[in-house]
Amino acid sequence: MASFDVVAEAGEARRGQLQINDRTLETPHLFPVINFYGGGNEGALFGGGVHRTIKEFLAHDNEVTGGEDYSDLFNGVMTSISSLADYGIREKKLEWYLDNEIREWDCFSDYDGMIFADSGGYKILKQGGLEGEDFEKDIDQDKALDIQLDLGPDIVVNLDHPIHPDDEFEERIEKMEQTAANAARFAERRDEVNGACYLTVHGYYEAMLERSFDLIEDELAEPIPEAFDGIALGSLVPRKDNVEVLVEAVSDCKREMQQRGYDDLPLHVLGISGNAMPLLVAVGADTFDSASYLHQAINGKYCVNLFETVPIDEANFDDCECRICNDDFHRARMRNEMDDLYQKDILGSVAAHNLAVQQRELRKFRQLIAEADKERVAEYLEEAVKDQKGFRKFAYQLINERINPYFEETDTTYA
Amino acid sequence: MHKTPQVNEVNEFIEIASDFEDPLEVIREALSNSYDAGATQVDIKIEQDAEGRNTLIIKDDGHGMDEDDLSSFFDLGNSNKDDAIGYKGHGTKIYYKSDKIRVETVTDGTRIESVMDQPWAKLNDRELPTYSIEETESDEPSRTRIEVHGFRAGQGFDPRKLTYNKIEHYIKWKTIGGSTAWHFGDDFHEMDINVELSPTIDDTQDQIETDNRLQFPPENRDPEGEFVAEEMCKHYPPRELTVTLDDSRELTIEVVGMVGGKEARNKLPTYGKHSAQFGIWLAKDHIKVERYNDAIGADNEFFHFFFIANCQDLELSANREKIRNKSGDVYQSITDELNRYMTKVCQDSWYRNYIERRKLENKQRSIQSQGSSLEERLQHTKDQGGLSPSNPAEVIAALERYSANGSPETLEIADFRLDEEVNAIVDTDEGYKNAALQVKLSDFFENETPLTHIDRFICWKLGDLDALTKIERSSYLGKPIRFDFSNNEVTYGDENKKTIPVLELADKV
Numbered sequence: 001m002a003s004f005d006v007v008a009e010a011g012e013a014r015r016g017q018l019q020i021n022d023r024t025l026e027t028p029h030l031f032p033v034i035n036f037y038g039g040g041n042e043g044a045l046f047g048g049g050v051h052r053t054i055k056e057f058l059a060h061d062n063e064v065t066g067g068e069d070y071s072d073l074f075n076g077v078m079t080s081i082s083s084l085a086d087y088g089i090r091e092k093k094l095e096w097y098l099d100n101e102i103r104e105w106d107c108f109s110d111y112d113g114m115i116f117a118d119s120g121g122y123k124i125l126k127q128g129g130l131e132g133e134d135f136e137k138d139i140d141q142d143k144a145l146d147i148q149l150d151l152g153p154d155i156v157v158n159l160d161h162p163i164h165p166d167d168e169f170e171e172r173i174e175k176m177e178q179t180a181a182n183a184a185r186f187a188e189r190r191d192e193v194n195g196a197c198y199l200t201v202h203g204y205y206e207a208m209l210e211r212s213f214d215l216i217e218d219e220l221a222e223p224i225p226e227a228f229d230g231i232a233l234g235s236l237v238p239r240k241d242n243v244e245v246l247v248e249a250v251s252d253c254k255r256e257m258q259q260r261g262y263d264d265l266p267l268h269v270l271g272i273s274g275n276a277m278p279l280l281v282a283v284g285a286d287t288f289d290s291a292s293y294l295h296q297a298i299n300g301k302y303c304v305n306l307f308e309t310v311p312i313d314e315a316n317f318d319d320c321e322c323r324i325c326n327d328d329f330h331r332a333r334m335r336n337e338m339d340d341l342y343q344k345d346i347l348g349s350v351a352a353h354n355l356a357v358q359q360r361e362l363r364k365f366r367q368l369i370a371e372a373d374k375e376r377v378a379e380y381l382e383e384a385v386k387d388q389k390g391f392r393k394f395a396y397q398l399i400n401e402r403i404n405p406y407f408e409e410t411d412t413t414y415a
Numbered sequence: 416m417h418k419t420p421q422v423n424e425v426n427e428f429i430e431i432a433s434d435f436e437d438p439l440e441v442i443r444e445a446l447s448n449s450y451d452a453g454a455t456q457v458d459i460k461i462e463q464d465a466e467g468r469n470t471l472i473i474k475d476d477g478h479g480m481d482e483d484d485l486s487s488f489f490d491l492g493n494s495n496k497d498d499a500i501g502y503k504g505h506g507t508k509i510y511y512k513s514d515k516i517r518v519e520t521v522t523d524g525t526r527i528e529s530v531m532d533q534p535w536a537k538l539n540d541r542e543l544p545t546y547s548i549e550e551t552e553s554d555e556p557s558r559t560r561i562e563v564h565g566f567r568a569g570q571g572f573d574p575r576k577l578t579y580n581k582i583e584h585y586i587k588w589k590t591i592g593g594s595t596a597w598h599f600g601d602d603f604h605e606m607d608i609n610v611e612l613s614p615t616i617d618d619t620q621d622q623i624e625t626d627n628r629l630q631f632p633p634e635n636r637d638p639e640g641e642f643v644a645e646e647m648c649k650h651y652p653p654r655e656l657t658v659t660l661d662d663s664r665e666l667t668i669e670v671v672g673m674v675g676g677k678e679a680r681n682k683l684p685t686y687g688k689h690s691a692q693f694g695i696w697l698a699k700d701h702i703k704v705e706r707y708n709d710a711i712g713a714d715n716e717f718f719h720f721f722f723i724a725n726c727q728d729l730e731l732s733a734n735r736e737k738i739r740n741k742s743g744d745v746y747q748s749i750t751d752e753l754n755r756y757m758t759k760v761c762q763d764s765w766y767r768n769y770i771e772r773r774k775l776e777n778k779q780r781s782i783q784s785q786g787s788s789l790e791e792r793l794q795h796t797k798d799q800g801g802l803s804p805s806n807p808a809e810v811i812a813a814l815e816r817y818s819a820n821g822s823p824e825t826l827e828i829a830d831f832r833l834d835e836e837v838n839a840i841v842d843t844d845e846g847y848k849n850a851a852l853q854v855k856l857s858d859f860f861e862n863e864t865p866l867t868h869i870d871r872f873i874c875w876k877l878g879d880l881d882a883l884t885k886i887e888r889s890s891y892l893g894k895p896i897r898f899d900f901s902n903n904e905v906t907y908g909d910e911n912k913k914t915i916p917v918l919e920l921a922d923k924v
C-alpha cells in the first residue's frame with residue numbers, strides 16, 4: 001500500500017518517491033497545511049478568508065486561479081484534526097463534516113494529491129481535547145484515529161505528546177511513555193488504515209531520540225518497520241529558529257534510524273519549513289509540513305526567498321520566477337488593482353506565491369540530488385545562505401563537516 | 416570671464432615633502448621604487464657624519480631612469496607609474512627635506528648623473544630648487560643610486576630611533592618586504608633587500624638581509640604534549656575570491672593567512688603593539704593597510720588570526736595609511752566576501768579543534784593553581800574544626816549532615832563555599848574529601864567544571880539522564896566519561912582513570 005524508494009543520494013541528502021496506493025510524491029517535499037473545514041458550508045468550500053482561497057486554488061476554481069492549473073502546489077498537503085474546531089463549530093456540524101471523507105465532497109472530488117492527516121497532538125493536548133461551541137471532546141489515541149480516518153487520508157500519524165526544551169527530565173519521560181503507548185495502540189489498528197502509518201518520535205539529540213525509540217519499541221508487539229511506513233520527528237517547533245538545534249535533531253534522528261535499520265523509512269519533520277529546510281534535507285530529512293506560507297500572507301508578507309519577506313506592497317514581482325508572479329491576473333490581484341477585491345483574494349495569491357517559493361527551493365534540491373553530486377549540493381547551500389549572516393555559519397559548518405570540507409588536507413600544498 | 420586657480424608650487428612641494436612624518440617611510444618609498452624598476456637587489460645604507468648629519472644611499476639593479484623618469488622623480492604630478500605602488504610619484508618628494516640629492520642611474524647604455532643642491536633650504540626661501548643633468552655613454556648594466564645628504568624627515572630625522580630591529584620589522588610589516596604577492600604568482604619577482612646602518616646609529620647587529628616575502632611560521636597542526644595549543648599553527652593557502660558588482664564589474668580578492676597560538680604568532684615580525692597587528696588585514700599591492708577584524712564575527716577572537724586580503728580596487732590615501740573608498744560599493748563587496756570567507760575559516764574543523772584545545776588547556780592550568788588553594792582551604796578547615804553556617808547553602812549542607820546520621824558511612828560537610836568549583840569538603844571515614852554538592856548532578860556537567868579535584872559527588876538527584884548520556888557519548892573536557900548509575904559512580908579519564916562515587920540523597924532521605 002505504501003512504499004518509499006530512494007532514487008538518488010548526494011551525501012546524506014536523498015531524493016525519493018513516496019508511493020501510497022496509486023499516488024506518488026517526489027521527495028524532498030513540503031506539505032502545505034490546509035484547513036479543509038473552516039466552519040462553513042460546502043458551497044463556500046467550508047470556510048472563508050484566505051483559507052478558502054487556498055482551497056479554491058487546490059480545487060482549481062477558475063475565478064481564483066485565473067484559469068491556470070496550480071494543483072502541482074498541492075501534490076501533498078497536511079491537515080490536522082485539531083483544525084476541525086478552529087472556528088468554534090457546533091457538534092452537529094462536526095459530525096456532518098466527518099460523515100464524508102474529504103474527497104467524497106463534490107468540491108474536493110477533483111483533488112488528487114496526498115492528504116497527510118496529523119493527529120494535532122500539540123494543540124489537542126494543550127487545549128485538553130477538541131473544543132467547539134457546544135461540545136468538549138477528550139481525545140485519546142482511538143478517538144484521534146477515528147477522526148483522522150473519517151477524513152479519508154493517505155497518511156496518518158499517532159497522537160503524540162510533544163516534549164518541550166524546558167521540560168524537566170521526568171516530565172519528558174512521561175510524555176515519551178504516553179507517545180509510546182499511543183503508538184502501540186495505533187499499531188494495533190494498523191489494518192483499518194488504507195494508506196501509510198507514520199510514527200512520531202521526539203528528541204533534540206541522540207540520547208533523547210534513542211530513549212524515544214526504545215520506549216516505543218518496548219511497547220510495540222512487532223518491529224517498527226512492520227507497523228509503520230514512516231517516521232515523523234516532532235517537538236521541533238519551539239526551536240524552529242535555532243537551526244543548529246534543528247540540524248542536530250534531524251541528523252541524530254537519522255543516525256538512530258540507521259543504527260536500528262529503519263533507514264528505508266521516510267523521515268518527516270513536523271511543523272518546520274523555510275530557511276532550515278535545505279540544511280535539513282542535506283542531513284537526510286525527506287518531507288516537511290508548515291502553515292508558514294499562509295501565515296506570512298495573512299500578515300501581508302511576501303517571500304523573496306527562503307530567508308526574507310517584504311511587505312506585499314514593496315514586492316517586485318519581476319524578480320520572482322514563479323507562475324503566480326508571472327501571471328498578470330495574480331499580479332493585478334496582489335497589487336490590489338482589480339475591482340471588488342477582498343483581502344482574501346489579494347492574500348490568497350500571495351500565499352500561493354509564498355508556497356511556490358518554498359517548493360521551488362525543494363524542487364531545485366531534488367534536481368541537484370538527482371545529479372548525485374555532493375559538491376553541487378554544497379555550492380547550492382552556500383549560495384542560498386551567502387547573505388544570511390547569522391545563519392550561514394551553521395550552513396558552512398554543515399557543509400564543512402558533512403558534505404565538502406573547505407580546507408581539505410590536500411589543499412594545503414603550501415608554496 | 417574664466418579664471419584658472421593658481422597653484423603655489425613652492426608650498427605644494429613643502430606640503431608634500433612634509434606629508435611623510437615617519438622616517439621609516441623613506442625606506443618604504445625606496446623599496447617600492449626599486450621593486451617597480453624590476454630590481455632583484457636593493458641596498459639601503461644610512462650613514463651619519465661627525466656632526467650628526469645623515470646620508471641615505473639607495474642602490475638597486477633595476478632598469479634605471481632616463482631623462483623622463485628623472486623628471487617624474489623630481490617633478491610633481493606627472494608620474495608615469497600608473498599601476499605602480501608609489502602614489503602619483505609623490506613619494507620621492509620626501510627626499511626634498513635634505514641638503515643635497517644626487518642621482519646616478521644607468522639605462523640603455525646611458526649614464527645620467529643629476530644633482531639638486533639645497534632643496535629644503537631653497538623651498539623655505541620660496542625658491543624652486545633645480546637639478547642638473549649630465550649624460551654620458553656607458554656599457555654598464557642598468558642600475559640606480561640615490562644619495563640624499565643631510566636628510567631630515569618628520570619632526571627632525573632621528574636616526575637613534577632607527578634600530579635594526581625596528582627597521583627589520585617595519586620592512587616586513589609595512590613595505591613590499593612584507594608582501595604576500597609571492598603566494599599568487601603572476602607579477603611577482605623576488606628582490607633581495609639589504610639595509611646597513613652606520614655604527615653610530617646602531618651597532619648591535621649586522622646589516623639586515625631579507626627579501627620581499629612575508630613568511631608565516633611553520634605549520635604545527637597537532638603537536639604532542641600537555642600545553643600545546645599555543646604552539647599550534649595552520650596555514651590557509653592562497654585563495655582568489657571573486658565578487659561581481661551590480662554594474663557587473665568583477666573584483667578579485669587574494670587571501671592568504673594563518674591561524675595560530677601565541678608561540679606561533681611570536682615568530683612573526685612585530686611592528687608596534689603585538690596585539691595591534693593580528694586579525695584580518697586589507698591590503699593593496701599585497702602590502703597591509705588597515706585591519707578589518709569585523710570579518711571574523713563576534714564569536715571569535717581576532718588575535719588567533721593573521722590573514723591578508725589583497726584587492727587592487729581598494730584606493731589608498733597619499734601616505735598609504737588609510738583606505739579612501741570605504742563608502743563605496745567596492746569596499747562593501749570586498750568586506751562582504753571577506754566575511755563569508757572568514758566564516759568558512761571559523762567553521763574549519765581544525766580551527767574549532769584548536770579553540771577547543773585551548774579552552775581545555777586553560778581549564779587545566781586553572782586547576783593547577785586551584786590545587787594549591789585547596790590545600791590551604793583544607794588546612795583552614797582542619798584548624799577550624801568543622802562548619803559554622805554563614806549562608807543558606809551551608810544550612811542545607813548541615814541538614815544533610817543531620818540526615819546522614821543513620822547512613823552506613825559518616826559523611827559530614829566540613830566546609831562549603833557556594834561559588835567555588837569544588838564547593839564542599841566532606842569529612843568521611845576515610846578522612847577529608849573534596850566534594851561537589853549539587854541539586855542535580857546534570858547541572859554540574861552543564862557548567863563544564865573540571866573533575867580533577869573532586870573526590871565525591873553529592874546531589875539531591877541525578878537530573879537529566881539524557882543530557883548525561885549525551886556527555887558520555889561525546890566526551891567531557893576532552894576525555895572519556897562513564898556514568899554508572901547502578902553503582903552510583905562516575906569514571907573519568909583515559910589512562911589515569913578516576914572513579915568518583917555519587918551519593919544521590921533523594922532516594923536516601
Ligand SMILES: [Zn+2]
Pocket residue numbers: 320321322323324325326353354356
Ligand atoms: Zn512569485
